[in-house]
Amino acid sequence: MFDLNLPNISSSSVDGDEPLKLLVIGSGPAGFSAALYAARAELAPVVLTGMELGGQAALTHEIENYPGFPEGVGGSELGELFQKQAERFGTRTEFDTATEVDFTKSPFEIKTESGEYKAHAVIIATGARPNHLKIPGEEELTGRGVSYCATCDGWFFKEKKVLVVGGGDSALEEALYLTRHATSVTIVHRRDELRAGPILKSRAIENPKIDFVWDSIVTEVVGDEKVASVIIKNVKTGEESAIETDGLFIFIGHTPNTEIFEGQLALDDGGYIVVDGLMQTGVEGVYAAGEVADPHFRQVITSAGMGAGAAIQAVRYMEEKGL
Numbered sequence: 001m002f003d004l005n006l007p008n009i010s011s012s013s014v015d016g017d018e019p020l021k022l023l024v025i026g027s028g029p030a031g032f033s034a035a036l037y038a039a040r041a042e043l044a045p046v047v048l049t050g051m052e053l054g055g056q057a058a059l060t061h062e063i064e065n066y067p068g069f070p071e072g073v074g075g076s077e078l079g080e081l082f083q084k085q086a087e088r089f090g091t092r093t094e095f096d097t098a099t100e101v102d103f104t105k106s107p108f109e110i111k112t113e114s115g116e117y118k119a120h121a122v123i124i125a126t127g128a129r130p131n132h133l134k135i136p137g138e139e140e141l142t143g144r145g146v147s148y149c150a151t152c153d154g155w156f157f158k159e160k161k162v163l164v165v166g167g168g169d170s171a172l173e174e175a176l177y178l179t180r181h182a183t184s185v186t187i188v189h190r191r192d193e194l195r196a197g198p199i200l201k202s203r204a205i206e207n208p209k210i211d212f213v214w215d216s217i218v219t220e221v222v223g224d225e226k227v228a229s230v231i232i233k234n235v236k237t238g239e240e241s242a243i244e245t246d247g248l249f250i251f252i253g254h255t256p257n258t259e260i261f262e263g264q265l266a267l268d269d270g271g272y273i274v275v276d277g278l279m280q281t282g283v284e285g286v287y288a289a290g291e292v293a294d295p296h297f298r299q300v301i302t303s304a305g306m307g308a309g310a311a312i313q314a315v316r317y318m319e320e321k322g323l
């Protein structure tokens, strides 16, 4: 993670009676891109960092697909650059987490762990979290062979053996991506039938680099400095075995961080915030950007673009309302 001793950090998270023009909830690529655009339009945004400054991208060892960095850039370093650029134009970063929102009030009211904010416009960029297996070794070896993002980390497994857990579209799509780099990709699925749609299913089955271990779950990740093997268990026979591998990619679904918006905003079946093409939620003046509203692309560049779009709309909204 990056340096928490940054300038511009207010000792108080509670603003006085004067509402903010714009509050951004979340500090990943979407949040700080939104703040950058809003700050340059003189909305003096406040960014609530949430638990994970920089969002999921900051946890990625190296990002090689964000334009402008031909040699790649560390995830935390890129997050720090996003933050610095947004702060340069007047963004204020608060190390605080939103816990409750009331979008029926005008201005909107947002409670946090440390206090309360009022704001005329809000951009939600709280992201999503990949579901974890919650097995021994998983947490310790994350970033050392355990990964939740093939497009981020696949390159590091050039000419290596990897395992993929999951049977949905994400698992198959990412497994197919991994075949570009790895010598072999073994998909471990807990049933004997894939959840994924027919096109991805047949592409995966036909790919000579991919093989399947059916009816099985991974129960432990083994390794000291990096992943060496995993223990798998056949759920039908109970038989346990070890498979040597260099990497373990886990794609068992994502959970958008939208719990605090339930009942306030329209969410889709997966819990993602529903927005229109202008990043507008069902509540005028409330926008959502990045993975919290995007179950499809989940990339730093797309999240940053959505954040910029949301801020442009927020600026227009403030101008229309004369705020």
Ligand code: NAP
Binding pocket: 133, 165, 166, 167, 168, 169, 170, 171, 173, 190, 191, 194, 195, 196, 217, 251, 252, 253, 254, 295
């Ligand atoms: P998903 O469809 O929910 O699939 C999750 C997979 O993980 C399932 O196969 C599930 O097994 C397995 N799983 C869940 N918990 C597990 C656990 N604890 N241990 C082992 N396995 C576990 O999630 P997704 O693949 O991320 O897809 C999310 C949505 O995005 C879907 O609607 C999908 O169609 C869409 N999507 C589409 C595309 C595309 O069209 N190209 C690409 C990616 C995602 P079971 O099957 O036994 O439940």
